[in-house]
Amino acid sequence: MGEIITFANKKGGSGKTSAVLNIGAAAGSRGKRILLIDLDPQAHLSYWSGVNTYDTYPNIYGAVLGDYPVSEALFKPAHGLYDIIPASTGFSHHDLRKLLDGSNVEAKLTKCLFNIRDKYDYILIDTPPTVAVLTLNALVASRFVLIPVLLNFLAIEGLAQLAQNIYRINMAHNPDLRIAGIIPNQHDIRSNHAKKVMKELYENFGEDMVTPRIRSDVKIAEAPEARLPINLYAPTSRGAMDFSILTDYILSKVEEEAGVKK
């Protein structure tokens, strides 16, 4: 059964979408069966994957709300490195009210994924910086959470609170959930400030909890326009190299902790 990994941080622009897409594509190129789920109504992950986000199409919200089976919402990008269940920019207040209706609202995504989980090795979920109930659903469905952070003090200031929220969800809804790591993003190796923030992360969370870093690379920001992951858009770039190292690290850590056979 596929291990579900959520990428979360309610600080906007920390690198959640870039991490989900590029780690998903790198893991797919290593032969893993990968499903990405876009839970963010901004639908950036969907757009980047080649979905025409200006049209209407079956999406994760319709699947969770029971309008159609989740398999109908599967989209397969031409590059074939992963499948994706897209979000929709049409997610409305009406949809939110329906999502919050009834009992066990936090477990609706878990239920929705039940029948497709065993078709994949890993399911990676991109979450929005807003709409807490969507992120809660992702965390309740997941075994692991990864937290991308930018390397400045304001960006890491809310991390302890985020870790506490995850612990609360762990106690109340999902005893399996654990933080697999904090991903330092947009690392500028020449910056003294970034070095200080890295030191702070190591001291507060322990070296084991901090993954290999992703350096700043404009190729990562350019890739969505080409609708390609970094490993296809710029295979020899810094960004592709960093995501390759990070993907190997995450796969081996998660496989070890979840007891997945290689």
Ligand SMILES: Nc1ncnc2c1ncn2[C@@H]1O[C@H](COP(=O)(O)OP(=O)(O)OP(=O)(O)O)[C@@H](O)[C@H]1O
């Ligand atoms: N390592 C990097 N180097 C250069 N640009 C980056 C890097 N990581 C992310 N970016 C750029 O920073 C912006 C924010 O990244 P991204 O969209 O992945 O963050 P996010 O956490 O998903 O944001 P949101 O909270 O709005 O969903 C994007 O324009 C992205 O292209």
Ligand SMILES: [Mg+2]
């Ligand atoms: Mg995003």
